[in-house]
Amino acid sequence: MASSSSDSSFPVTASNINPKVVKCEYAVRGEIVTLAQKLQESLNANPGSHPFDEILYCNIGNPQSLGQKPITFFREVLALSDHPDILDRAETQGLFSADSIKRAQTILSQIPGRATGAYSHSQGVKGLRDAIAAGIEARDGFPADPNDIFLTDGASPAVHTMMQLLIRSENDGILCPIPQYPLYSASIALHGGTLVPYYLDEASGWGLEVSEVKKQLEDAKSKGISVRALVVINPGNPTGQVLSEENQREIVKFCKQEGLVLLADEVYQENVYVPEKKFHSFKKVARSLGYGESDITLVSFQSVSKGYHGECGKRGGYMEVTGFSAEVREQVYKLASVNLCSNISGQILSSLVMSPPKVGDESYELYKAERDAILSSLTRRAKTxxxxxxxxxxxxxxxxxxxxxxxxxxxxxxxxxxxAEAVNKAPDAFYCARLLNATGVVVVPGSGFGQVPGTWHFRCTILPQEDKIPAIVSRLTAFHEKFIDEFRD
Amino acid sequence: MASSSSDSSFPVTASNINPKVVKCEYAVRGEIVTLAQKLQESLNANPGSHPFDEILYCNIGNPQSLGQKPITFFREVLALSDHPDILDRAETQGLFSADSIKRAQTILSQIPGRATGAYSHSQGVKGLRDAIAAGIEARDGFPADPNDIFLTDGASPAVHTMMQLLIRSENDGILCPIPQYPLYSASIALHGGTLVPYYLDEASGWGLEVSEVKKQLEDAKSKGISVRALVVINPGNPTGQVLSEENQREIVKFCKQEGLVLLADEVYQENVYVPEKKFHSFKKVARSLGYGESDITLVSFQSVSKGYHGECGKRGGYMEVTGFSAEVREQVYKLASVNLCSNISGQILSSLVMSPPKVGDESYELYKAERDAILSSLTRRAKTxxxxxxxxxxxxxxxxxxxxxxxxxxxxxxxxxxxAEAVNKAPDAFYCARLLNATGVVVVPGSGFGQVPGTWHFRCTILPQEDKIPAIVSRLTAFHEKFIDEFRD
Structure with a gap:
């Protein structure tokens, strides 16, 4: 950091900025990552100075940083949309697949003036929202309205928008799973609301019991908290469970009954690794129950960062916003318009993810091979x-x-x-820091996600490439044995 | 809108959402644009149904939506970064300039794992920040630190970050020019602060008088407002003035003296059309005065959306953050990390804008011709x-x-x-709506930007392509004469 004078010599100090900012925490890029970056620098400067030769980042869902290759078709279309001048050149036929050229042409024809460098409609390019709505319909078997789609720079800004809309003061509560993805706690803190925790049941595979949610809701109400929304992350982050359709039906009925907005984080919808489970969107479940617009207020978040594609750097995503009154919808639109629009490459990629190549398209076989290889490898890595x-x-x-x-x-x-207490650290943070210093493996302490008091966890991604997995297993195993031996009671 | 049931039948209503959201206004995409979209739809459905054959959007600084072409070199590099697989193919040599291939290679080598699909460092890719810092140094003649650069999805999120950091309650004030770009009033409203207006002097070409700023500061203080920052937009939006260096020196001294953070909106730094004026960054002015990190807290906003390139849809930009204590800097970093990172294409484009081709590079002549053609055309359009x-x-x-x-x-x-009063409209909004209905020309009422009470204005961009300008002039002239005749006192 360039500024190193003491805080008090500046007009803006840590004690006179917005206390909500100070309160907000985000463990996925917190202390453990700062330590990892220091070790990385030290390794670069003095190779051999540590008992490992590389840092293995298992702290964050960032597949391409660990060597996962992008899906060729998606990148072809993005490149052609960035530089449409080459679309009609003969050399382009040799470099790009025929269907990527055709798809880029279609997308350009949907963008007013073919201008990928122009601000779009604040919700995103209409033609791209049409493609996304069609993709949702094909997924769910229920209609989707392109006017319900708000394209965003990844799922995070969409979550912030909803928190900004719903939270008036600390008396407004948002029900969140514990453990949770810390974007939720961070966003609730930044917007000055109250996180109302409900605990997932570790003993039943991180089960979501509606009775537990109801208990926490009643408890919050008794403290004068007005609970506005229920966050459900499915598949779960950091917990990895996939909800059963029956469980989802209970959740939907509960939200209708209690007048809660259902905030459905469905960014891992393509990431299911067990044959006995299948992803069902909450909108499909609600519509299957016969619930329409006026029965339940439901926001589904999707992102291009996850799935088999893992295009984190593109910052694309959308929210599908249903069951709000026209007056409130206008407010959501206004919030989108203040930031003008999300980035057009991310918008295009969101449409591609929801409408990938189909059987018979030139790119289909390659696309399918790339997708299946990634998903089956993730399945193996998770198991190992x-x-x-x-x-x-x-x-x-x-x-x-x-x-x-x-x-x-x-x-x-x-x-x-x-x-751990002696060095003023949470026990799991102490464990994770020791692990990192000994092995170069970066995982995030459970305390960053929340956990039943007195229990300790860490979150470890399944994303390192398969050739790295044996080293991670052996380093982790050796470290753990030594750690337990050192501290054995 | 899909939802049309009455507001009160939903759990979330316009009267129980965050009142700061309801209070926030953003005229650039407000009522007038909704009317324009309706007219557009009507024209598409029934060509010939209106006294004009196209809508001319002069409401927003969105050059490529009006036919401005992107800079070839920038788009070449973006396309190659999106699809690096083609970098080594023979056909690529025929399709792309040699220096765009070289630049893409350099950029990829700066991104860990060459992964343009990975989340980057929360401030942006270090190598790209190095290029931006070098560009700032070349522009200003003073050092710039890559660790001071925070890459963002356009300038808007950067402004929100600063408001979020500085505003604790409605007792915190931000000095803003009137007229102002309504992102500032919107962001201050969303974060619950108080906009402290200072008026630009229309009679002296929208001059910024420090005496006026001081008067408003004292007035706000006397009301118990703690004024945290001064926003200066240079070149001015919506006012188009370019501040003199002497004027900037006064402003910098004033901020130091009063302990105000200087929020310098410098997104139009490439857009200067008169030979007697030159853009000077506030950082250069501050350093020229001998002011260092501990003398003044200064944030400069830059965007790829403006300049000669006008790449609005790419959502790239950065803020250069100087003069904060290490503790506060950490808080800024945390806010950036909650959203993981800005989009990588926007990051790359930000670096290109700050380090375009140089004399001797293969692309230089084309780049210079494209840039100069756009800037000289804008100069002519502004004058006409x-x-x-x-x-x-x-x-x-x-x-x-x-x-x-x-x-x-x-x-x-x-x-x-x-x-206008009879139909419950501000007089300038009434004028602009009449203008739009009669001519298809979309301009934004001055009331959306703020103005001296009792005066009326509108903002009109200079962005329609030159072949459209005569039609705009003749339609506007004919409309205005008729309007004045109709209402002549």
Whole structure:
């Protein structure tokens, strides 16, 4: 950091900025990542100075940073949309697939003036929203309205928009799963609301019990909290469970009954690894129950960052906003318009993700091979890491049915807990820092996601490429044995 | 809108959402644009149904939507970065310039794993920030630190970040010019602060008088407002003035003296149309005065949406953050990290804008020709529109020295003001709606930007392509004469 004078010599200080900003925490890029970056710099400067030769980032769902290749068709269309001048050149036929050229032409024809460098409609280019709505219809078997789609720079800004809309003060509560993805706690803190936790049941594979949600709702109400919305992350982050359709029906009925907005984080909808589970969108479940616009207020978040494509750097995504009155919809539109529009490449990619090549298209076979290779490799990696974790003394790990994470529980010896307290660290943060310093493996302490008090976890992605997995398993195993031996009670 | 049931049948209503959202206004995409979209649809459905054959959008600084072509070199590099697989193919040599291939290679080598699909560092890719810092140094003649650069999805999110950081409650004030770009009033409203207006002096070409700023600051203080920052837009939006270096020095000294953060909106730094004026960054002015990090807290906003390139749809930009303590800088970093990172294409484009081709590069001549053609055409368009506006009865228009707008004052007859009141509209909104219905020309009422009470203006961009300008001038002139005749007192 360039500024190093003491805080008090500046007019703006940590004690006179917005206290909501100070309160907000975001563990996925927090202290452990700062330590990893320092180690990385130290490794670059002095190779061989640590007991490992590379940092293995298992802290964040960022597949392409770990070597996952992008889907060729998607990148072809993006490149052609960025530089349409080459569309009619003979050389282009040799470099790009015929259907990527055709798709880029179609997309350009949907953008007023073929101008990929222009601000679009604040909700996103209408033709791209049409393609997304068609993709949702094909997925769900129920109609989707392109006017319900708001394209965004990834799912995060969409979540912020909803929190900004719903939270008036600290008396407004948002029901969030614990463990949760810390975007939710961060966004609720930034908007000055109250996170109302409901606990997922680790013993039943991170089950979501409506009775628990109801208990927490009643408890919050009794404290004068007006609970506005229920966040559900399915497939789960950091917990990896995939909800059953029956469970989803209960949740939908509960939200209708209680007048709660259902905020459905469905960004891992393509990431399901077990044959016995299938992703169902909450909108499909609601419509299957016969619930229409006036029965339930439902927002579904989707992102190009996840799925098999993992295009995090493109910052594309959308929210499908249903069951709001016209007056409130206008307010959502106004919030979108203040930021003009989301980035057009991300918009295009969102449409591609929801309408990939089809059987018979020139790119289909390659697309299918790339997609299936990634998904089946993720399935294998999830299983290998899960098995390895479950072999460790005092560690138990639920199955990653979906998403990109394992969230093992670690039973730490009392001595380790004391040692952590002595250095003013949460015991799981202490464990994760020791792991990183010993092995170069970066995982995020469970305390960043929330957990039942007195239990300790960490989140580990399943994203390192398969050739790295054996090294991670052996380093983690060796570290864990040594750690437990060191602190054994 | 799909939802049409009455507001009260939904759990979320316009009266129980965040009142800050309801309060926020954003005229650039407000009522007048909704009317324009309706007319557009009507024209598409029934060509010939209106006294014009196209809608001419002069409401927003969106050059490529009006036919401006992108800079070839920038788009070549973006396409190659999106699809690096083609970099080594023989056909690519025929399709792309040699220096665009080289630049893409350099950029890819700066991105860990060459992964343009990965989340980057939360401030943006380090190598791209290096290029931007070098560009700032070359522009200013003073050092710039890549660690001071935060890459963002356009300038708007950067402005929101600063408002979020500085505003604790309605007792915190932000000094803003009036007229202002309504992103500022919208963002201050959303974050619950108080806009402290200072008036630009129309009679002296929208001059910024420090005495006026001081008067408003004292006035706000006397009301118990804690004023945190001063917003200066240079070149001005919607006012088009370019500040003199002497004026900027006064402003910098004033901010130091009063302990105000200087929020410098410098997104139009490439858009200067008069030989007697030159853009100077506030950082250069501050450093020229000998002011360092501990003397003044200064944030400069830059965007790829403006300049000669006008790449609005790419949502790229950055803020250069200087003079904050390390503690506060950490908080800014945390806010950036909650949204992970800005889109990588926008990051790359930001670096290209700050380091375009140089003399001797293969692309230089084409780049220079494209850039100069756009800037000289904008200069001609500004002059033609300014002259035409000044010829209208009761209209006076300051010079567009820079930026992309004219902001003429219209003296409306008393009868027109009464007619506007009768339909519950601001008189300038009434004028603009009539203009749109009669001519298809979309301009934004001055009331959306703020103006001295009792004066009326509109903002008109200089962005329609040159072949459209004569039609705009003749339609506007004919409309205005008829309007004044109709309402003449």
């Amino acid at each position: 890491l899960e098995d390895a974790l479950n072999k460790l003394e005092g560690v138990s790990c639920n199955k990653a049915e979906g998403a990109m994470y394992l969230f093992p529980r670690i039973r730490l010896p009392e001595k380790a807990i004391k040692a | 529109l300014e002259d035409a506006l000044n010829k209208l009865e009761g209209v006076s228009c300051n010079k567009a020295e820079g930026a992309m707008y004219l902001f003429p004052r219209i003296r409306l007859p008393e009868k027109a003001i009464k007619a």
